[in-house]
Amino acid sequence: xxxxxxxxxxxxxxxxxxxxxxxxxxxxxxxxxxxxxxxxxxxxxxxxxxxxxxxxxxxxxxxxxxxxxxxxxxxxxxxxxxxxxxxxxxxxxxxxxxxxxxxxxxxxxxxxxxxxxxxxxxxxxxxxxxxxxxxxxxxxxxxxxxxxxxxxxxxxxxxxxxxxxxxxxxxxxxxxxxxxxxxxxxxxxxxxxxxxxxxxxxxxxxxxxxxxxxxxxxxxxxxxxxxxxxxxxxxxxxxxxxxxxxxxxxxxxxxxxxxxxxxxxxxxxxxxxxxxxxxxxxxxxxxxxxxxxxxxxxxxxxxxxxxxxxxxx
Numbered sequence: 001x002x003x004x005x006x007x008x009x010x011x012x013x014x015x016x017x018x019x020x021x022x023x024x025x026x027x028x029x030x031x032x033x034x035x036x037x038x039x040x041x042x043x044x045x046x047x048x049x050x051x052x053x054x055x056x057x058x059x060x061x062x063x064x065x066x067x068x069x070x071x072x073x074x075x076x077x078x079x080x081x082x083x084x085x086x087x088x089x090x091x092x093x094x095x096x097x098x099x100x101x102x103x104x105x106x107x108x109x110x111x112x113x114x115x116x117x118x119x120x121x122x123x124x125x126x127x128x129x130x131x132x133x134x135x136x137x138x139x140x141x142x143x144x145x146x147x148x149x150x151x152x153x154x155x156x157x158x159x160x161x162x163x164x165x166x167x168x169x170x171x172x173x174x175x176x177x178x179x180x181x182x183x184x185x186x187x188x189x190x191x192x193x194x195x196x197x198x199x200x201x202x203x204x205x206x207x208x209x210x211x212x213x214x215x216x217x218x219x220x221x222x223x224x225x226x227x228x229x230x231x232x233x234x235x236x237x238x239x240x241x242x243x244x245x246x247x248x249x250x251x252x253x254x255x256x257x258x259x260x261x262x263x264x265x266x267x268x269x270x271x272x273x274x275x276x277x278x279x280x281x282x283x284x285x286x287x288x289x290x291x292x293x294x295x296x297x298x299x300x301x302x303x304x305x306x307x308x309x310x311x312x313x
Contacts (some may be wrong), residue, residue, distance in 0.1 A: 001016065001023055002017040003015060003016045010179055011179045011181055012179065013181040013183060013243070014181070014182050016183070017186075018184070018187070020186070021061070021186060025057065028216050031220040032220065033220055034219065034221065034222055034224055035219050037228075037231040039211075040053050040211075040212045040215035040219060048207055048208045048211045048212050049207045050206075050208045056212040056213060060208075060213050063202065064201075064202065068201075068205075069197060069198055069201045072201055073198075074303075075151065076151060076154055078300075078303050079155060079303070082298075083159055083162070083295065086298060087162055087295065090291045090292075126286060127283060128191075128256070129160055129258060129279060130170060130255050130257050131153055131168065131170065132172050132260065133153050133171055133172065133204065133260050134173065134237075134240045134260045135171055135214065137210065137237060146205055148268055151268060152263075152271050152275075153169060153260065154197075155268070155272060157169050158195060159276075160284075164286045165285065165286065166191045167191055168189065169188045169189040170185055170186065170187055171185070171187075172240045173214050174238045174243045175234065175238055176236055178229075180230060181243070183240075186203070188203060215234055218231075218234060218235075239261040240261060241259045256282040262278075267301075268304060269296055269301050272296055273296050276292050276296070
């Protein structure tokens with residue numbers, strides 16, 4: 001865990017960085033509460049989706065499985081498998097020379113009758129793509145919107161990695177109370193990590209990550225001991241891009257930062273295309289954007305209708 005505090009203009013920001021979910025939970029478990037407020041424990045299941053803070057803590061630590069998680073996982077794999085099949089096709093190039101013959105083309109006399117399996121890179125050293133997933137949401141944000149945001153970023157992580165781009169997924173939570181801001185960042189997945197839906201579903205999708213785990217963290221931050229007014233509402237959600245602007249954070253030249261707050265998620269297909277276009281503009285793709293865009297146009301996203309706002313967590 002790393003932390004820093006400081007004034008930025010007329011505002012004051014406290015800043016905590018955790019290397020993993022376990023690092024975050026270890027801090028919560030071994031720190032003293034600085035406020036009499038116990039919203040992380042006292043809020044009801046209707047608002048948090050869990051019976052107790054301890055249940056949320058265990059789900060965050062160990063992962064869990066439920067019908068919601070199973071549904072999310074099935075939708076993810078249905079779409080990810082389609083993407084994988086399409087990627088195999090666009091990585092194969094027809095040429096006059098190659099390792100494998102395309103027999104139908106050869107029989108019709110087409111000179112481009114060989115399959116070149118080598119993927120010609122657009123960039124020698126692709127930039128690392130950092131996906132910054134903001135877990136801050138207002139109380140009015142629908143269940144399906146939260147699910148679609150989470151699914152979009154898991155699909156992004158999977159797609160970019162398959163395209164050969166180094167990628168990292170960070171959880172961020174940026175909130176404010178008047179001129180006082182709290183920022184937390186947690187590394188959720190690195191480039192070589194396996195995608196385990198039962199582990200990542202909770203922080204990406206479940207309301208208890210924000211309304212129990214993040215609240216519990218804030219209840220233990222020593223910098224908030226003399227700012228009890230912050231706990232009247234535990235801050236208002238803010239865009240993480242605003243944090244970058246306020247702090248003048250220097251983004252590494254070899255990184256491309258993507259922010260959840262910059263996109264809409266009514267259509268996951270459109271959101272993915274918009275994000276991939278931005279990655280391409282920043283020089284983060286090996287394959288051409290046109291190929292990836294056409295690929296996404298051919299993906300069947302109809303399974304997303306299975307997300308249902310009427311179902312409770």
